[in-house]
Amino acid sequence: MTSPRRTFAIISHPDAGKTTLTEKLLVAGGAIHLAGEVKARGANRRARSDWMKIEQQRGISVTSSVMTFERAFDDLGVITFNLLDTPGHEDFSEDTYRTLTAVDSAVMVIDAARGIEAQTRKLFEVCRLRSVPIITFVNKVDREGRPVFELLDEIADMLALDVAPMSWPIGMGGEFEGVLDLETGGVSRPEGDSRNFQGKVDTDVTLPERFAEEVELAQAGYAEFDAEAYRNGDLTPVYFGSALKDFGVAELIDALARHAPAPRPQPAEPAPIAPEADEVTGFVFKVQANMDPNHRDRIAFMRLCSGTFKRGMKLTPTGHGKPIAVHSPILFFAQNREVADEAFPGDIIGIPNHGTLRVGDTLSERADIRFTGLPNFAPEILRRVALKDPTKTKQLRKALDDMAEEGVTQVFYPEIGSNWIVGVVGQLQLEVLISRLEAEYKVAAGLEPAPFDTARWVTGDAGDLKAFADLNRGAMAKDRDGNPVFLAKSAWEIGYVADRYPKVRFNATRER
Numbered sequence: 386m387t388s389p390r391r392t393f394a395i396i397s398h399p400d401a402g403k404t405t406l407t408e409k410l411l412v413a414g415g416a417i418h419l420a421g422e423v424k425a426r427g428a429n430r431r432a433r434s435d436w437m438k439i440e441q442q443r444g445i446s447v448t449s450s451v452m453t454f455e456r457a458f459d460d461l462g463v464i465t466f467n468l469l470d471t472p473g474h475e476d477f478s479e480d481t482y483r484t485l486t487a488v489d490s491a492v493m494v495i496d497a498a499r500g501i502e503a504q505t506r507k508l509f510e511v512c513r514l515r516s517v518p519i520i521t522f523v524n525k526v527d528r529e530g531r532p533v534f535e536l537l538d539e540i541a542d543m544l545a546l547d548v549a550p551m552s553w554p555i556g557m558g559g560e561f562e563g564v565l566d567l568e569t570g571g572v573s574r575p576e577g578d579s580r581n582f583q584g585k586v587d588t589d590v591t592l593p594e595r596f597a598e599e600v601e602l603a604q605a606g607y608a609e610f611d612a613e614a615y616r617n618g619d620l621t622p623v624y625f626g627s628a629l630k631d632f633g634v635a636e637l638i639d640a641l642a643r644h645a646p647a648p649r650p651q652p653a654e655p656a657p658i659a660p661e662a663d664e665v666t667g668f669v670f671k672v673q674a675n676m677d678p679n680h681r682d683r684i685a686f687m688r689l690c691s692g693t694f695k696r697g698m699k700l701t702p703t704g705h706g707k708p709i710a711v712h713s714p715i716l717f718f719a720q721n722r723e724v725a726d727e728a729f730p731g732d733i734i735g736i737p738n739h740g741t742l743r744v745g746d747t748l749s750e751r752a753d754i755r756f757t758g759l760p761n762f763a764p765e766i767l768r769r770v771a772l773k774d775p776t777k778t779k780q781l782r783k784a785l786d787d788m789a790e791e792g793v794t795q796v797f798y799p800e801i802g803s804n805w806i807v808g809v810v811g812q813l814q815l816e817v818l819i820s821r822l823e824a825e826y827k828v829a830a831g832l833e834p835a836p837f838d839t840a841r842w843v844t845g846d847a848g849d850l851k852a853f854a855d856l857n858r859g860a861m862a863k864d865r866d867g868n869p870v871f872l873a874k875s876a877w878e879i880g881y882v883a884d885r886y887p888k889v890r891f892n893a894t895r896e897r
């Protein structure tokens with residue numbers, strides 16, 4: 386018997402409290418028992434992947450992982466939650482973007498004192514692009530925050546969507562007295578030692594006058610929760626709490642269970658695939674190479690979209706390759722990588738392989754469908770790769786292709802000349818690239834400025850494309866898969882050529 390799935394990610398600005406919240410969610414779900422284990426696990430993971438020096442030097446986590454926990458509800462039964470962790474550092478946005486293609490909903494964590502920040506907004510836009518609905522958790526109400534109305538208005542304005550407060554903080558910081566549930570009128574009050582609030586619910590409360598007024602205004606001024614508007618991405622329910630003090634976390638899990646969508650049909654060709662379909666299908670949204678420096682293994686992270694996956698099953702990547710027998714799939718429980726026997730739509734499976742599986746691949750039993758909509762993003766920084774030892778050209782090409790396949794960096798091979806160009810979405814990825822070239826491929830290389838600023842995938846009628854490419858040969862390149870790319874000196878130049886060649890499309894994203 387399979388339990389319903391909630392596959393979700395947490396999006397936030399670094400420091401908003403994602404790690405703390407993750408830990409508390411896992412504790413509440415019974416997946417781990419001691420606070421602090423997520424961080425310990427982070428340190429463990431770093432030890433395991435010490436090939437990635439940057440990770441250690443900067444103390445940040447570059448990999449994203451999957452955590453599964455279950456919770457039983459009186460009325461809903463057992464629900465399985467798959468939490469896909471996304472790297473918090475803004476430079477790893479592309480990795481984060483791709484993780485968001487594999488979830489059905491997201492929790493947006495906002496620091497009550499800081500509100501919506503640029504990165505959170507960017508991630509939100511990706512969610513919108515993918516129709517991923519969002520539950521908002523305003524964190525750190527135990528600290529002095531901004532006025533609640535100001536915060537809610539900012540969310541509504543910056544993200545252009547309705548906000549529906551589901552709870553209301555009674556005071557913040559030193560004045561914090563608890564959180565009012567706007568639906569039931571119950572107030573959870575802090576209880577116990579100061580490190581851990583937990584919740585004691587009072588149903589018979591008279592609010593201090595100031596808050597009673599606030600709550601009345603709020604109820605009149607903001608949207609009421611509407612499940613359909615939420616699922617369409619037009620409305621976000623807002624909860625208040627403190628991850629650190631474990632306050633409001635249970636309510637958040639409850640909200641995910643009750644409102645967040647179960648696995649939905651996924652866009653595919655020739656037709657969308659419903660989770661109920663018999664055939665096992667899924668797509669790869671992440672590939673992690675060289676997790677163990679002694680083995681050139683890779684783990685492809687596949688989101689299961691339909692069917693019941695059973696260990697040993699043969700799956701075929703659409704468009705390339707032979708069927709792969711998946712003998713040792715990995716399911717990600719909070720503490721260990723465990724071998725899975727069965728998995729259901731919405732679950733993530735790690736498939737060890739030797740480089741056959743790539744980001745964007747569709748896997749299925751019959752190989753007659755293809756999932757669509759896994760984007761490649763236009764790089765924001767381009768650099769020329771300068772090889773220090775010219776005899777290593779072959780190794781360099783292999784390394785660049787590998788890393789492009791993982792989606793760590795993009796690589797462009799110019800039509801003219803032999804200077805390969807790498808593109809990244811954030812600066813830190815360049816450091817990761819150089820460090821991995823050395824550590825994993827024994828290639829010493831440097832990066833030089835490229836005469837280009839950004840890239841666009843060009844599409845259109847073959848004749849129009851050829852005419853355009855012939856006249857702009859010096860700026861044309863191919864990506865790893867041989868798709869034509871226009872390298873532009875500036876954003877302005879893109880506008881300029883787009884005006885001059887109205888029949889050619891200049892795409893900032895490319896579907897894999």
Ligand code: G4P
Binds near residue numbers: 406528626
């Ligand atoms: P991130 O993953 O989003 O980057 O955030 P993280 O959970 O690491 O939290 C960032 C900082 O905010 C941490 O403090 C954490 O303890 C604190 N924090 C998280 N939730 C709350 C909350 O509800 N209330 C308060 N007051 N603080 C919160 P730090 O000092 O940077 O780290 P640490 O020394 O506590 O590990």
